[in-house]
Amino acid sequence: AQSVSQHNHHVILSEAASLELGCNYSYGGTVNLFWYVQYPGQHLQLLLKYFSGDPLVKGIKGFEAEFIKSKFSFNLRKPSVQWSDTAEYFCAVWNAGNMLTFGGGTRLMVKP
Amino acid sequence: GAVVSQHPSRVICKSGTSVKIECRSLDFQATTMFWYRQFPKQSLMLMATSNEGSKATYEQGVEKDKFLINHASLTLSTLTVTSAHPEDSSFYICSAREDIRGYYGYTFGSGTRLTVV
Numbered sequence: 001a002q003s004v005s006q007h008n009h010h011v012i013l014s015e016a017a018s019l020e021l022g023c024n025y026s027y028g029g030t031v032n033l034f035w036y037v038q039y040p041g042q043h044l045q046l047l048l049k050y051f052s053g054d055p056l057v058k059g060i061k062g063f064e065a066e067f068i069k070s071k072f073s074f075n076l077r078k079p080s081v082q083w084s085d086t087a088e089y090f091c092a093v094w095n096a097g098n099m100l101t102f103g104g105g106t107r108l109m110v111k112p
Numbered sequence: 113g114a115v116v117s118q119h120p121s122r123v124i125c126k127s128g129t130s131v132k133i134e135c136r137s138l139d140f141q142a143t144t145m146f147w148y149r150q151f152p153k154q155s156l157m158l159m160a161t162s163n164e165g166s167k168a169t170y171e172q173g174v175e176k177d178k179f180l181i182n183h184a185s186l187t188l189s190t191l192t193v194t195s196a197h198p199e200d201s202s203f204y205i206c207s208a209r210e211d212i213r214g215y216y217g218y219t220f221g222s223g224t225r226l227t228v229v
Contacts, residue, residue, distance in 0.1 A: 043220055
């Protein structure tokens with residue numbers, strides 16, 4: 001069965017620090033990759049997605065993610081975080097079985 | 113962009129009663145919708161896949177007689193929690209899948225916080 005792992009459950013950063021959240025998946029076939037964000041009290045929103053092409057994907061709010069096929073990874077990055085980035089971040093993988101599998105989530109807290 | 117409307121956003125019900133949650137795709141047709149459950153401090157867990165015009169596919173461990181799913185139209189899926197108990201208290205989220213020229217887009221509803229007292 002497909003699985004998605006997010007290595008960091010809780011991350012605390014100061015404003016302007018750089019962010020990298022890890023995501024690894026287990027499926028060996030063709031996948032589509034997503035990062036979602038859930039701000040406190042709000043619903044899930046799509047940050048970015050990868051389907052094909054350039055493995056470096058740029059999303060909203062200055063986020064980007066890099067798909068490294070050989071490492072089965074899709075890490076999320078942001079060069080300089082803001083207090084408003086405090087949220088929970090979910091990596092998700094869609095495979096040809098038509099199922100979207102979520103990672104366990106990473107709770108990010110940015111200190112002002 | 114695609115919008116999914118989920119109602120109600122919060123509901124409190126008495127133990128033993130049933131609660132219906134609606135999930136509507138507002139500006140696109142969704143032949144497939146998904147229902148997730150989120151426990152505190154945990155990730156989303158897929159409960160079932162809802163296909164328009166056919167029976168839902170439930171994940172292992174999810175009681176289909178307790179969580180009734182109906183996907184009667186291309187824009188509406190409902191989840192009914194029957195004979196609710198306090199352990200059913202949770203955050204339920206739906207997602208609608210849109211076929212966008214060969215790939216799938218997933219749009220999530222805003223979620224429903226169910227509290228059973």
